[in-house]
Amino acid sequence: MPKAELKPAELFPISGDNVREIAEKGLTQTRDAYEKLNASAKEAAGSIESSATIVAKGLTEFNAKAFEAIQANAYLTLDYLSSLVAAKSPTEAVSLHSAHVEKQLKALSGQAKDLTALAQKIAQEASEPLKTQFEKTIKPAA
Template sequence: MATTTKTAAAAKTDEFVTESFAAADKAAAEAPAPVREIAEKTVKQAKDGYARWKAASEEATDAFEDAYATASKGYKEFGRKSVEATRSNVNAHFDFLQALIGAKSVSQAIELQTSYAQQQFEVVSGQAKELSALAQKAVAEGTKPLQDFAAKAASFAQPK
């Protein structure tokens, strides 16, 4: 739906600009020769400026769409990994509780607790590193289209 709205808005803008330029061309053609030359030059500059602005706007829109799609993919992967990590941790905790219930002595229960704590510390540390790397990757890949566009826009803004 957003693309349809965007396309309809772009079409209306193009129609308005085309009509405006046609009216300007007509007015320039009806003007006296010295004024006509200035008017024609001004209309040409306006047309060129509009064409550059339109191309830059389309590139910006494409960059934002690419950034959204890429970031969305990365965040979905991050979410999937988060759910996997949570499921793994919950299962490990239930396994620990089951083993703890079956402990024959207090010393065995303490040994199970210590072992479980060490094991979970290592597991959670690894999961945190993996999730951090996924988040960094999602951000880097998600912002790449915008960075590329910003570089183009910076060169576009430079006087020629």
């Protein structure tokens, strides 16, 4: 028995009601997708704003800490210079210089550690809102 060939119109009957139903369904899906995308974009913008605020506060703190380091180094240098002026012999001047270099290196090392730790803390705190938003966005999609 030969197979009856069906025409596309017989497989997928199209009527005014079907077209309207398909169009309304498509429109509803598009609106839902837009609302979800819009909500995600607003949340992402909020996360970026939070992160920027944290960075701004952190940079203020970092700048203050750097200024303290500069000030401490200036005081060390002034103390060294006043001791050097009061030195009574070249041997004493060399001894003062060695002591000053040792103090300066110790101070710079401590300051570098403090500033590095602060920069890492700022980076960690600033990335947290973005990380949270990323996880929130990616997990539902997966």
